[in-house]
Amino acid sequence: MPTNLASGADYDTVGQKRWVWPGFALPGVVWLSLLFLVPFYAIFAIAMGRIDPLLSRPVPEWNPFYWDATVFARVLADLFGGQLGTVALRTVAYVFVASALCLLIGYPVAYFVSRKAGRWRWLWLMLILAPFWINYLMRMMSWVNLLSPDGQVNQFLSIFGVTAVPDWLAGHHFVVILGLVYGYIPFFILPLFAALDRIDDATLEAARDLGASNSQTFWRVTWPLSRNGVLGGLVIIMLPMFGDYYTPNLLSGSPRTRMIGNTIDQFINQTTSQGAVGAALTIVLMIFVAGLMLYYLFSINRATAESRR
Amino acid sequence: MRNQWNKPRALVLVTGLYVLWSLIPVAIAVQFSFNDGRSRSTWQGFSTQWYVGEPADAASVLYDPSLRSALSQSLILAILTMLVATPVGVALAVGLARWKGRGAKPSNFLMLFPLVTPEIVMGVALFLVFDNLYDFVPFGTWAQFLGHVTFSISFVVIIVRGRLFAIGRDYEEAAMDLGASPWEAMRRVLLPLLAPALLASFAIVFALSIDDFVISQFLVGSAESVTIPVRLYSGARLAPPPSLNALATVLMVITIGAIVVAGLAYKYLGKRFGGGDDSALETVGRFEI
Numbered sequence: 001m002p003t004n005l006a007s008g009a010d011y012d013t014v015g016q017k018r019w020v021w022p023g024f025a026l027p028g029v030v031w032l033s034l035l036f037l038v039p040f041y042a043i044f045a046i047a048m049g050r051i052d053p054l055l056s057r058p059v060p061e062w063n064p065f066y067w068d069a070t071v072f073a074r075v076l077a078d079l080f081g082g083q084l085g086t087v088a089l090r091t092v093a094y095v096f097v098a099s100a101l102c103l104l105i106g107y108p109v110a111y112f113v114s115r116k117a118g119r120w121r122w123l124w125l126m127l128i129l130a131p132f133w134i135n136y137l138m139r140m141m142s143w144v145n146l147l148s149p150d151g152q153v154n155q156f157l158s159i160f161g162v163t164a165v166p167d168w169l170a171g172h173h174f175v176v177i178l179g180l181v182y183g184y185i186p187f188f189i190l191p192l193f194a195a196l197d198r199i200d201d202a203t204l205e206a207a208r209d210l211g212a213s214n215s216q217t218f219w220r221v222t223w224p225l226s227r228n229g230v231l232g233g234l235v236i237i238m239l240p241m242f243g244d245y246y247t248p249n250l251l252s253g254s255p256r257t258r259m260i261g262n263t264i265d266q267f268i269n270q271t272t273s274q275g276a277v278g279a280a281l282t283i284v285l286m287i288f289v290a291g292l293m294l295y296y297l298f299s300i301n302r303a304t305a306e307s308r309r
Numbered sequence: 310m311r312n313q314w315n316k317p318r319a320l321v322l323v324t325g326l327y328v329l330w331s332l333i334p335v336a337i338a339v340q341f342s343f344n345d346g347r348s349r350s351t352w353q354g355f356s357t358q359w360y361v362g363e364p365a366d367a368a369s370v371l372y373d374p375s376l377r378s379a380l381s382q383s384l385i386l387a388i389l390t391m392l393v394a395t396p397v398g399v400a401l402a403v404g405l406a407r408w409k410g411r412g413a414k415p416s417n418f419l420m421l422f423p424l425v426t427p428e429i430v431m432g433v434a435l436f437l438v439f440d441n442l443y444d445f446v447p448f449g450t451w452a453q454f455l456g457h458v459t460f461s462i463s464f465v466v467i468i469v470r471g472r473l474f475a476i477g478r479d480y481e482e483a484a485m486d487l488g489a490s491p492w493e494a495m496r497r498v499l500l501p502l503l504a505p506a507l508l509a510s511f512a513i514v515f516a517l518s519i520d521d522f523v524i525s526q527f528l529v530g531s532a533e534s535v536t537i538p539v540r541l542y543s544g545a546r547l548a549p550p551p552s553l554n555a556l557a558t559v560l561m562v563i564t565i566g567a568i569v570v571a572g573l574a575y576k577y578l579g580k581r582f583g584g585g586d587d588s589a590l591e592t593v594g595r596f597e598i
Binding site for chain 1 (some may be wrong): 317319320321323324327328330331332334335337338341349350351397398400401403404405407408409410412413416417418419420421422423424425426427428429430431432433434435436437438440441442455456458459462466467470471491520522523526527537538541542545546548553554557560561564565568
């Protein structure tokens with residue numbers, strides 16, 4: 001038991017022994033090493049491992065000196081000029097269109113609630129936060145129901161005499177993209193709301209006092225000040241969108257709308273013995289999103305460093 | 310001062326339409342969980358048969374074996390995760406905030422990495438490691454529990470850390486000037502000051518775990534380890550009866566309960582001890598996907 005000697009070299013400013021703080025961190029660090037770092041490494045060990053000839057299942061190779069890139073090379077070849085290339089291009093297209101729509105719809109919403117909602121601001125805030133409390137799968141399931149052949153969407157259309165409708169859930173690009181927008185837009189709006197909310201009114205008043213019009217104030221003050229919120233929001237939604245497989249599966253299930261996530265899900269969850277291909281595809285996915293991950297990593301790190309005094 | 314009387318009509322319209330679009334589909338799903346009939350698109354009157362109906366009339370959440378087991382699996386997993394991830398995360402937050410040694414920086418990055426890793430990558434990683442290296446851990450509850458704790462720890466650290474920085478070290482130092490030992494100062498000063506963040510962490514980890522789909526699905530074992538979100542996923546396209554809507558509604562009510570507890574804890578306990586900050590909401594919103 002250390003005594004109250006806050007000055008000795010073995011003690012820090014609150015009088016704890018030097019080993020105390022690493023000791024506090026130890027369980028968490030060990031946990032994350034064993035259940036995050038090692039599993040992360042296992043993706044590489046499996047992708048670059050061998051295939052057991054008898055059981056035809058992948059065998060991990062933990063030593064990088066013996067890594068065998070056969071499977072990985074096959075996946076890369078497929079990526080450049082095979083089926084997988086189409087899937088990857090489609091994934092990128094879906095993610096970009098869906099993100100652009102999120103920006104287009106989400107910016108006015110976040111702007112209104114943070115700066116213009118007035119007296120009822122708390123109510124609007126509750127309403128835009130509500131989707132956070134509702135499970136993603138429930139939200140998707142609701143759309144499956146609405147879009148089914150005898151669902152409410154078709155009932156609604158038939159009021160106007162529109163009966164020649166397609167099967168909405170049979171593999172339409174726009175249905176999957178709308179599903180992605182619907183699913184992820186709340187996660188875009190919230191960080192943007194926070195960024196817009198932080199802008200000091202005095203800054204905008206200063207712009208007005210100096211003679212800026214409404215639109216000049218917006219484009220030359222508000223928009224630049226909210227740019228970090230926009231970037232943060234886009235990164236937050238693009239990361240899970242790139243790895244999504246459940247949205248296209250629920251809203252279409254057709255190979256026409258397959259994304260990278262669907263191929264990973266297929267090789268890991270639905271077929272046994274194809275773990276190596278699944279692992280290699282996961283590495284490909286990570287290469288796709290590495291930039292986003294790093295941007296996000298350093299922005300969180302910066303944010304927490306700033307909150308430190 | 311700008312003209313306050315010039316109402317931004319277009320913005321109100323866009324926001325109003327957005328809110329309707331984002332909530333009406335879910336409201337309809339909830340409505341049909343109370344339908345007095347098998348249809349999920351034709352309203353046949355109000356009934357609670359899909360929640361508590363006897364098995365002879367309806368496969369209700371209470372009596373249908375697969376729905377009931379999904380509910381209990383989700384609850385068990387969320388409670389276990391909450392009880393383990395919160396203490397480990399709080400200790401890690403305290404340790405990382407004060408440890409100045411050589412390992413502190415890498416440990417900090419190790420903690421941040423799960424936050425920025427897409428869930429599918431974590432799902433694949435955990436699946437492969439339990440399949441090939443830690444094969445003494447069976448798929449199902451145990452693997453899911455380990456996975457859920459792994460993605461929850463970092464959230465706890467982020468929540469607690471904000472509060473730690475806000476508190477600073479002055480109170481502990483004051484307690485020791487008054488004769489408390491360092492351990493006493495921690496137990497009797499720091500811990501009570503951290504209480505709101507602690508309670509908020511419990512509730513948020515509970516909500517994160519019970520809402521999780523990807524990790525639960527990758528680590529699912531036998532039918533008993535199917536959670537509510539996994540059950541919703543596998544049932545949604547098979548023309549399910551309204552009992553699936555009822556199950557989803559139950560999940561929604563549980564999640565809202567947990568979030569309300571978190572919010573209240575943070576707000577009121579935070580006020581009582583001073584220095585409660587409103588950014589907790591934002592923190593959670595930022596990272597909860």
